[in-house]
Structures are given as structure tokens and as C-alpha cells.
Amino acid sequence: MKLHQLQALIASAETGSIRAAARSLDISQAAVTKALRELETAQQLPLFVRTPSGLNFTEYGKVLLTHAKLVLKQLEHAQAELDQLRGKAQGRLCVGVTPWIALTFLPQVVLDFRQRMPDIQLELFESLMAVAQPLLRDGSMDFAIGQLHPAQATPEFACETLLDYQTSVLVRQGHPRQNAQSIHELLDQNWTLNYAPDGRDALMQELFGKHSAHIDSNRIVRAHSLAILQMMVERADMCTWGPTIMSTAPPFLGRIVALKLSEAFEPRQLSIVTRRNGSLSNAALCFTDCLLQVIRRHARSAKREDRELFETLRLLV
Template sequence: MKIHQLQALVASAETGSIRAAARSLGISQAAVTRSLRELEAAEQLPLLIRAPEGISFTEYGKTLLTHARLVLNQLEHAQNDLARFRGRAEGRLSVGVTPWITLTFLAETVLLFRKRMPDIQLELFESLMAVAQPLLRAGDMDFVIGQLHPSTATQEFSCEPVLNYETAVMVRRGHPRQHCRSVHELLDQDWALNFAPDGQDALIEYLFTRHGAQIEASRIVRAQSLGTLQMLVERADMCTWCPTVLQTAPLFQGQLVALALNEKFDSRQLSIVTRRNSTLGGAARCFIECLLQVIRKHARSARKEDLALFDTLTLLV
């Protein structure tokens, strides 16, 4: 299995045809076809399904494609690190960022990182973990700043803890149920929540069933972005469950109310999430260092805003 064969495989997947793959790689169509046939022959498995309208992949091809992307990403990191040793810090860094970090520490982190590595092409995904996880798995993200379920972490990903953060059921200020004291009083309300495609049952169990409450699944709207969640909470009077720190974030300040419910919810852990057995490049390590520097600065601050911020956060590093 050779690098040029993996490049041909990935390019074919990303462009949808042999001809387009050849253009993206700057080589002939015949060279791409030859690389793919050599790869299939070496592995003794059919990898592609060729049709007049384009190409698709067999199950074997899809499996190899996932690994090929990871291999090429790791090779790019190695080349970028070597370029840095030659005095040229270039390349691309793709980071998934949980929304409440975007609203609190991200801007300062990016400014600091850009000062240290101005030639790195930085790509930021503001995404809840349910959205970011598939991209991280496929190698389309270098790492994620977010919260990951422990069972997933042990299988595919590694987590470096950064912060513990409190969570709460929240509604807009002035919501008719703002003063309720139990989740049982909210079962006739609609909810905007974020969860993985297979995570709704576990979330319903955590928020309701374990407290003896039963809610209709149709009451729950899966919000894939913070903007969608905010709109549904503020304009459609939906309830949500999210990090309490959002109360103090500028975008939400004064608009969200954490309900003082009898039911308690565990604190969550914000971590640097990476693919297990992968190696972070120099740019990724630099970005993480910048983030930690910014968080520590705010944790030590006596400013009113920072004190309010760290009322619901516990620094772990």
C-alpha cells in the first residue's frame, strides 16, 4: 500500500470521479486509474464501484478510505512540523470548538495563536460534540475542544481534561415555568436538545426517566447548532439543558435562567479530544497551549465577569 494509491483513493472520494480526482492531484486520469487498480490488486478486494455517473465505494473501500484520510492527515502534520524546523510554520489546522468556549475564550486564543503561527491556515468548526465527533473520526478535524461520553473515549478517542463545568435546565427569562422546582412540571413543554444520532434514549433517561418522569419523544427537538437552540429557547419558549456558564456569556447574558430544580445533574468535563493513537502536530499543540494560557489567565482574574464565569467552572490543569 503506497501513499500515491491512498491519495488517489481519497481524491476520488472527494471529487466523485476519476477525471476530477486526476485534475485535483495534477496527474493524468490513467495514473489515477492505475493507482486504484494496483491498490485493489494488492489488497485482493474490490474497493470501488464504477458507473457512468461516477464512482462509489464498496464496504471494503469505505473502511480503507477512513484509514487513508487519517494516514494522509498524519503525513501532512509531519511535513508541517518539519517545515517548522526549517523556519517555516505552514500548513492547516482544523479544530472543533464547543459553542460555550466560542463565546468565552476563543477570540483571545485565536489572537494569541495567530501571533505565534501567522502562516497556519486555521479552520474552526463551532459545533456541538454530536456534530464534531464524526468529523474527528474521519480525520477532517485535528482535535475537538468539547465533552465526550466516557464509553466513546475508551473506544476511539483520547481525552485530556481541562475544565469541569456545571449544567442546568434553562428557559428564557420570563418563561411561564421559570419558577418551577421539578422536571415533572416541564413534561408538557417542548425541549430543544443536542445529542448524537443514537443518543436520544440515553439523554431522556438522564434528564427524565431516572427521576421518575416520562416525556413524549415528540416533545424533543434535536438542535444541531447553538444558534438553532438559542432561537428555539428564546422565541419558541422551549426548555433546554446546557452548560450553566451560558448564563454569563455575552450572547445570552440576562436572557437565560437556570431553573432551581430538585433534580440534580452531574457536572461535565471539557477536554481536548483526539483520535486514539494519533499524533498532534506542532500547530495543534501550539493552539492548545494558547487556549490553556487564556483559560488560566481568566481563572486567576479578579474581574467581576471572570468571577461570575468561574462560579460554574473548575480548572483541572
């Protein structure tokens, strides 16, 4: 496999057609077609099929596409590190950030990082793990700051744990069941939850099963963003479950309430999540160092708002 063939494969997938791929690569359609044909011939496998609406990738093509993206991402890392050695710290860094970190520590982390590496193009994703996992898998995201449930900790991901945090059932201020004392009092309510595709069963067990509570699955709306989850909680009176800190972090302070239920939930761990056996660029290492420094400063702070933050957090590094 040659680099230009992998570039043609990725461009075809991202644009949806050979014509658009040729435009994005600034080469002829014939050159893209030839590169893709050479790939199929070398592998002796069908990688895609042409349809009236564009290209559809076969399972073989999807597997090769994932690895092709990883190859190009590692080459970007190599170029960025060579540029840094030459005194030109350029490149791009893509980071997924779990929402409660975005609402608390992230602004100062970004300011510190920009000061240390002003020439790095920084791209941030709201990193609910359902969003982050496929991006980590294909190399589009360098790393994620989030929580990977043990059931999802497959050999393809590695975690460096930073802290653990308490979790609670959350409802809007003034919800009819705001004074509920047990999860069993909430089983007739509608819920909105976020989970990765392979994390649903573990979450259902943690939230309901281990407490001998059974809920109709039709009562659960899966939310793929914090904004949707927030609207379902505040406007549709749904219950949710997540970090207790969400009830005290802006913009939720005074709007979201953490219920004091008799059932206890296991603390979750916040980690740096990466592809196993992948190497982080110098820019990524700098960003994680900035994150650790900011968290440690807040942990040592005597300010009331910082003390309240760390009532539900425990620093592990």
C-alpha cells in the same frame, strides 16, 4: 498500498467522480482509474461502485477511506514539524471548539496563537460532539475542545480534562415555565437537544431517566448546530439542556435563563479530545497551551464578569 493510490481514493470520495478527482489532482482520468483499480486488485475487495450519479463507496471502501485520510494527515504533521525545524512554521491546524468556549475564551486564545505561530493556517469548527466525532475519526480535525460522555469514551478517543462545568435546563427569558421547580413540570414541553449518535441513550438517562421522568421522544428535536438550537429555544419556546454558563455568556445574557430545578445534574467535563494513539502537531500543542494560559488568567482575575464565569466552572489543571 501506495501514496498516490490513497490520494486518488480520497479525491474520488471528496469530489464524487473520477473525472472531478482527476481535475483536483491535476492528473488524467486514466491515472485515477488505474490507481483505484490497483487498490481493489491488491485488496481483492470491491471498494466502490459506479452509479449514474457518481461513485458510491462500499463498506470496505469507507473503512479504507478513513485510514487513508489519517495517513495523509500524519504526513502533513510530519511535514509541518520538519518545516518548523527548518525555521518555517507552516501548515494547517483544524480545531473543533464547543460553543460556550467560543463565546468566552476563544477570541483571546486565537490572538495569542496567531502571535506565536503566525504562519499556521487555522481552521475552527463549532464543535458540538455530534459534529466533531466523525471529523476526528477520519483525521479531518486535529483535536476538539469539548465534552465526551463516558459512554462515548471508546478506545478510539482520548481525553485530557481541563475543567468541569455545571449544567442546567435552559429556556428563553419569559418562557411560560420559567418558574418551574422540577423536570416533571416540563415533560409536556417541546425540547431541542444536541448529542452524538452514540450518546442519545446516556443523555436521556441523565436528563430524564434518573429522575423517573418519561418524555415522549417525538417532543425532542435534535439540533446539529448552536444556531438552530438557539432559534428553537428563543423562537419556538423549546427547552434545552447544556452548560449553565450559556445563560451568562454573550450573546445569551438576558435572553436565556437557567432554571433552578430540584433535580441535580452531574457536572460535565471539558476536555481536549483526540484520536487515541494519534500524535498532536507542534501547532496543536501550542494552541492547547494558549487555551490553558487564557483560562488560567481568567480564573485568577478579580473582574466581576470573570468571577461570574467561574461560579459555574472549576479548573482542574
